[in-house]
Amino acid sequence: MLPATIFEMDMKVPSQRLLLTILVFLTALPLVSINIFLPSMPTIIDEFGGNVAAGVSTVSIYLAGVGIGQLFYGPISDVYGRKISLVAGMSVFAVGSLICTLAGSIELFLLGRFVQSFGAASAIVIARILARDVYGSARAASILGYTLTAATVAAGLSPFAGGALDGMVGWRGVFATLVVAGVLMAVVCLIGVRDGILNRPLVRDRVNFATVFAITRRPSFLMYALFSACLFGSWQAFLAGVSIVVIGLWGYSQSEFSAWWLVVSLSYMVGTMIAGRYSTIYGKLAMIGVGSILIVAGASMLLAMALFDFRHPLGLFPPMSILLIGFGAAEPSAAAGALEASPDRLGVASAILGTMQVGFSILAISVVAYLPFHTALPLVSVSVGMALAAVALHYALRKVASP
Structure with a gap:
């Protein structure tokens, strides 16, 4: 053993x-x-x-x-x-x-x-x-x-x-x-x-498409990898368009935007600190569960503010901060879970996970680039949609992966 x-x-x-x-x-x-x-x-x-x-x-x-x-x-x-x-x-x-x-x-x-x-x-x-x-x-x-x-x-x-x-x-x-x-x-x-x-060489055979396909078809891998990738896409969508909304559309200054941005930046760090402290104690699924609650709460608040066209940074940054605390608390567990699903091919699994994160981010940025910025709703819809998809896909695939 x-x-x-x-x-x-x-x-x-x-x-x-x-x-x-x-x-x-x-x-x-x-x-x-x-x-x-x-x-x-x-x-x-x-x-x-x-x-x-x-x-x-x-x-x-x-x-x-x-x-x-x-x-x-x-x-x-x-x-x-x-x-x-x-x-x-x-x-x-x-x-x-x-x-x-x-x-x-x-x-x-x-x-x-x-x-x-x-x-x-x-x-x-x-x-x-x-x-x-x-x-x-x-x-x-x-x-x-x-x-x-x-x-x-x-x-x-x-x-x-x-x-x-x-x-x-x-x-x-x-x-x-x-x-x-x-x-x-x-x-x-x-x-x-x-x-x-x-x-020393951990495996003797070279990687091929069959290896990649075998990993990506495992629900135990996908339930973590898609959760992580969708959340990266949600964050990158927000990142790509929030300055256009706050500065370009709403007319706030760069200094005001920077002050609010600091709040969002610190939020993810708070989440990762929570993950560092409690992941070993409560385990991956519990941390993802807590993170998911915060993600859904933040996403719901974000969408509600956009639907009412609340044109103030309070309508964007505090809800996104709640979402990012949940993201930071859950992401390390999602990454660890994806690797645990493929212990025989850790390198390939980590590579697929990272590529999915980048791919979903590029997809989100590309969608935002073509959005009409008359209100914050189009931007928020992309970010919230990917965040909620992360939670939904994780729990759907968890049922399939469970024995």
Whole structure:
């Protein structure tokens, strides 16, 4: 019988504190990379000829690279081990950041962003796997909750750091900093992720469509993966259109919008803190149950405010904050549950989960991009619809998955 976690094996492993620190940095790096250059975006657009559409597309290109990258790194981590996959991914991240730093055209800059995000995908997909590998199924949701809390704080502070760096050394200095971060993370993973048996091939056969199909047809996987992916889509839909509604349609200032935005940003962090504290005590299904109650409550309030055309930030941000607390409380359990449904193919399962999250996010953003913004209702309908679909699909599939 295999041991529940690698701490039960007779092998040298990094301390739990060191490994948890590595997981935090792995989880934070992709999020920081998205946000840290946002204050520099107008400067980058101006320097490369004022192509606003190309500048804005850096976000969608980054998401695409993350989605494709997870499909790559997840399966190879099953075959070649977690450490080598992480070191390779962080090296690719550093190379992509270097391309951005030296870019002389918007096309080369966009190429660099794709390469950067392709490398960053290794951190996203393998951090989830390591949490499951090392801490076992029972503690994985709690560990993911704590790492997401720290990563959310880092992501929230990164635009301030990016703005300060831009002011001191210019936007290229921001990406040069990411080059250094990528190199350091590659070295840290090479030295610190001594996962013993996990460095040897875990499976001998290569991944094919049959493997992917076998995982995606399992109700025990889908009930968690669809829950997570739909909620990511709900959040990204809101994110894509809320500034258009509040600033462009309702006429509030950027400073007023930023103040309300801080409330929403902190809400998800509160949820992940709850997950970190209570997931081990109450279990995955209980945490998803509590999260679902908050999600439905927040979504219902959000929809009601939109139907009455309540044109005040109070009609958007507090209800979304309730929804995000529920999301943050339930998401680590959903991620851990999806991996637990495929213990023989953790890398592939994590890759599919991440790609579904990105895919649903891109779908939601694409729908919002074509909406008429005469009221907040179209935006809210997409966000609420995906949130309620997450809860409905989870409980429907739970009945199928139950023996």
